[in-house]
Amino acid sequence: MHDYLIQSVNSAARRVPIWPFYLAGAGWAAWLFYLAATGGLGVEPIEALEHRYGKLALQFFIAVLAITPLRRFLGLNFLRFRRMLGLMTFFFVLAHLLVWALLDVQSVARVWADIVKRPYITVGMSAFVLLLPLAVTSNNLSLRRLGAAAWRRLHRLTYPAAVLGAVHYIWLAKGFQLEPILYTTAILVLLALRIRFPVQRVAA
Numbered sequence: 209m210h211d212y213l214i215q216s217v218n219s220a221a222r223r224v225p226i227w228p229f230y231l232a233g234a235g236w237a238a239w240l241f242y243l244a245a246t247g248g249l250g251v252e253p254i255e256a257l258e259h260r261y262g263k264l265a266l267q268f269f270i271a272v273l274a275i276t277p278l279r280r281f282l283g284l285n286f287l288r289f290r291r292m293l294g295l296m297t298f299f300f301v302l303a304h305l306l307v308w309a310l311l312d313v314q315s316v317a318r319v320w321a322d323i324v325k326r327p328y329i330t331v332g333m334s335a336f337v338l339l340l341p342l343a344v345t346s347n348n349l350s351l352r353r354l355g356a357a358a359w360r361r362l363h364r365l366t367y368p369a370a371v372l373g374a375v376h377y378i379w380l381a382k383g384f385q386l387e388p389i390l391y392t393t394a395i396l397v398l399l400a401l402r403i404r405f406p407v408q409r410v411a412a
Contacts, residue, residue, distance in 0.1 A: 214283045221285065226292050233296045237261070237303055258307045265300035266377060266391050268293055269370040273398035281401070291346050294366065298343040301336055301373070328379035335372035338365045370395050 240260050243249050249256035272293045278284040309319050322329045342363055344350070351359050374392035381388045 211283075218283075218285045222288070226289065229289070229292050229296070233299060236264075237300065254307065254311045258304055258312060261300050261304035261307060262377065263391075265297055265304055266370075266373055266395075268297035268300060269366075269373060270391070270394050270398065272297060272366060273370060273395060273402075277398060277401040294342060294363075295346055298339050301339060305333075305336055328376055331372050331379060332376035335369045335376060338369040338372070342366060342369075367399055370399070 240249070240257055244253035244257040247253065249260070272290060275286050275290050275293075278286060313319050313322065323333050324330070342365055345354065345359065345362060354362065374388070374395045378388040378392055
């Protein structure tokens with residue numbers, strides 16, 4: 209029964225088109241922006257929008273990191289969704305950054321000063337920089353030019369970027385807050401589940 213259920217889920221996943229997820233992500237980002245512009249996100253709409261985009265980026269990070277453990281331990285194969293989830297991660301990180309830089313800070317000089325002087329912003333910007341080459345190479349042409357092995361090595365930058373994003377969220381939070389800790393814990397657990405420990409064979 210368990211194997212049949214897993215096979216059914218995997219079969220259904222292979223038939224699901226990818227493009228509606230891109231539309232849904234863009235639509236959700238636009239809806240949040242509309243809410244911020246019309247007072248639907250409270251008395252501090254720019255800060256609320258900035259935080260919403262940042263949390264969505266972390267949620268997509270977690271989804272990306274969950275794909276391999278789900279396949280390894282449960283047999284669920286969602287690999288065909290990984291590129292889309294990775295690009296959506298970058299999209300919301302970029303949206304988070306643009307809201308902060310263009311709507312919140314509104315000054316190139318202040319943006320640079322904050323990056324240099326505020327450690328939590330330095331950490332967040334470092335995560336964004338790590339994601340840039342991943343977003344640029346998330347296409348079949350880059351995969352062919354780099355080769356599969358080099359492409360996979362490059363895309364391991366996802367791991368430190370996710371950790372830096374989680375640290376940025378914890379550092380940003382004022383006082384003890386459970387939510388950033390939960391996000392960080394989820395990311396660290398999913399990374400730990402990717403570790404393959406060598407199996408020692410006992411001599412006969």
